[in-house]
Amino acid sequence: MASVQTFALPHYEEYPVHVALFKDVTNAAFLRSQLLASNPDFDYAFLDASMILTPNHLLTSTFLALHTFLTKRAKTRTPHSELVFRLSPNNNIGESYKKFGIGDATTAIIAVKLPITADATVDASITAETVSKHLGNVVQGTSVRIGEQGEGLGLWCDVDKVRKMYKLGGEGGNKGKKTGAANGDARVKKEGDEKKEMESVILGIIALKGS
Structure with missing residues (x-):
């Protein structure tokens, strides 16, 4: 199952x-x-x-x-x-x-x-x-x-593949970087914010296609 x-x-x-x-x-x-x-x-x-x-x-x-x-x-x-x-x-x-x-x-x-x-x-x-x-x-x-x-x-x-697919521009800048707990938490927050921003734009693109 x-x-x-x-x-x-x-x-x-x-x-x-x-x-x-x-x-x-x-x-x-x-x-x-x-x-x-x-x-x-x-x-x-x-x-x-x-x-x-x-x-x-x-x-x-x-x-x-x-x-x-x-x-x-x-x-x-x-x-x-x-x-x-x-x-x-x-x-x-x-x-x-x-x-x-x-x-x-x-x-x-x-x-x-x-x-x-x-x-x-x-x-x-x-x-x-x-x-x-x-x-x-x-x-x-x-x-x-x-x-x-x-x-x-x-x-x-x-994320980089998705960004490229929707032509959002920008580049991921955190690959391979592990710089301690504090910086790690900041990186996770930054990635979360980035996903939210990307999501907003992508949902708009999808909605326009479906209209």
Whole structure:
């Protein structure tokens, strides 16, 4: 069984979002092959965790994916593919998958499952328990617990990669610097502030794309 956290999105509480996080994954190539084969048992949004900055980054994109799908304005075939697309700042679907989806060598993965059918009705058979059981069986990696507010979802983020993807400019200046407890605390605070600033800009970019 994998650890799964369930989120309720504003206005769409009847469509709970089930999210799981894995580290040290060794079979990303297999998971990707099932996606490419359109295996319905693997109808998830499998995301490269290094491209998810914060919980809000993921959940805002998930909300937009669900909203556009339910209002028949989606650009892709399923809510899960729409989620991958909505994370991207551009309208190139292939590029969205290349940057935010998993690759054969991905080792930190976020899996998102929405309980929705092709005709946009709720699939009551999809629950946190069924998602946990299935992912626990098919993902070869270590399940990581996600907090109620999404704590943990940004721990594997490569901030420089995300900054480059959204063309935010600037450079990370703290790599390899360990200069004692006081300076360490200051560095952590600076990184937290940087993430908040980046998040604000990224959410604006995503919202403008979805408008």
